[in-house]
Amino acid sequence: EPEVTQTPSHQVTQMGQEVILRCVPISNHLYFYWYRQILGQKVEFLVSFYNNEISEKSEIFDDQFSVERPDGSNFTLKIRSTKLEDSAMYFCASSDYLSTGSGNTIYFGEGSWLTVV
Amino acid sequence: DQQVKQNSPSLSVQEGRISILNCDYTNSMFDYFLWYKKYPAEGPTFLISISSIKDKNEDGRFTVFLNKSAKHLSLHIVPSQPGDSAVYFCAASALGNQFYFGTGTSLTVIP
Numbered sequence: 001e002p003e004v005t006q007t008p009s010h011q012v013t014q015m016g017q018e019v020i021l022r023c024v025p026i027s028n029h030l031y032f033y034w035y036r037q038i039l040g041q042k043v044e045f046l047v048s049f050y051n052n053e054i055s056e057k058s059e060i061f062d063d064q065f066s067v068e069r070p071d072g073s074n075f076t077l078k079i080r081s082t083k084l085e086d087s088a089m090y091f092c093a094s095s096d097y098l099s100t101g102s103g104n105t106i107y108f109g110e111g112s113w114l115t116v117v
Numbered sequence: 118d119q120q121v122k123q124n125s126p127s128l129s130v131q132e133g134r135i136s137i138l139n140c141d142y143t144n145s146m147f148d149y150f151l152w153y154k155k156y157p158a159e160g161p162t163f164l165i166s167i168s169s170i171k172d173k174n175e176d177g178r179f180t181v182f183l184n185k186s187a188k189h190l191s192l193h194i195v196p197s198q199p200g201d202s203a204v205y206f207c208a209a210s211a212l213g214n215q216f217y218f219g220t221g222t223s224l225t226v227i228p
Contacts, residue, residue, distance in 0.1 A: 004160070035218075043161065043206060043218040056215050091160050105151065106216065108160035 002026040004109035006092050012115045013082055021077045021112045023092030032075045033093040033106060034067065036060075043091070049075065082116045089113050120144045121209050123219035131227050136194040138222050140207035143188065147209040151216065152181060152192045155204045164205075165192070197226045 005024045013019050025032050034046040047057040049067055064086075066078045075094075079086055095106040122141045130136045138152075148169040153161035167174040167181045167190065174181050180193045194201055204223045208216040 006160075033215075042220040043208075045215040045217070048215060058215070089158075105163050105166060107163060108153075110160045111158070113158070 002028075002107075004092055004094055004107050006090075006109035006112050008112055009110065010113040010115070012117060015084060015116055016081050019079045019082055019086075019114060021079075021090050021092070021114070023075045023077070023109055024073050025075055025092065025094030026096075026107060027073070029094035029096045029107075031055075031095045031106075032067075032069070033095075034077045035091045035093060035108075036088040037091065037111075038085075038088040046077070046090075079114075082114075084116050087114055087116045119220075120147075121207060121217045121219040123205075123207060123222050125222050126220070127223040127225070129225045129227060130197045132199055133196045136192075136197045136201065136224055136226065138192040138194075138205050138207075138224065140190045140192075140219050141188060142190075142209050142217075144209070144211060144217075145188065146211035147217075148212065149210050150181070150183060150190050151208045152179075153206045153208060153218075154201075155206060155221070161206060194224075197224075199226045199228050202226050 007022045032049040037043045045058050047061045048055045068076050089111040091111045092109040093106040120143050151166045152164040154164050155161045165176050165179045165181050167183050172183050183190045202225050204221040206221045207219045210216045
């Protein structure tokens with residue numbers, strides 16, 4: 001069964017360092033997402049990406065964050081100058097079309113644990 | 118701004134009985150709803166969905182009910198199995214925009 005894969009599964013980084021989280025979405029999907037879950041809190045939307053540009057982003061997704069699709073298969077989340085509060089599980093997701101009321105499912109990767117120390 | 122709420126953080130059910138997980142939402146523009154199951158340190162796994170044009174969708178042991186007037190949806194699992202023990206999230210979206218997730222309900226199925 002096709003799946004979204006993410007690397008690394010766990011990364012520890014020092015505060016102030018840059019981190020790149022990588023994702024390989026399901027191959028025929030066109031819409032890509034990043035979500036995060038801080039320990040003990042809800043899953044939060046960060047950004048959606050379609051046609052090589054950001055289609056929607058939350059207030060969490062400020063200038064510290066950026067996304068890129070550097071080639072035909074990878075989708076990356078870059079976090080510049082990490083802060084302690086960036087520690088979370090980051091989930092990549094993909095879907096093949098936007099919800100039109102007739103059905104859309106987003107499929108999640110296993111997540112990347114980011115610990116900022 | 119909690120647009121999707123799961124007011125029960127946890128639920129315990131005996132094996133073989135029905136599990137009912139509830140979810141409330143505030144945004145009347147939501148037109149698509151999903152339930153996800155999540156094990157610790159893993160990504161959410163899609164379970165079942167329902168669009169706002171329906172009030173029920175069934176897939177095996179899982180049934181989702183949608184009450185638009187009450188802005189309420191529920192997930193029924195019957196019969197519950199120990200392997201169903203996990204955190205269940207409901208999620209909702211409006212017109213193709215981002216999905217909003219509830220805070221999750223931890224289900225424990227007791228053998």
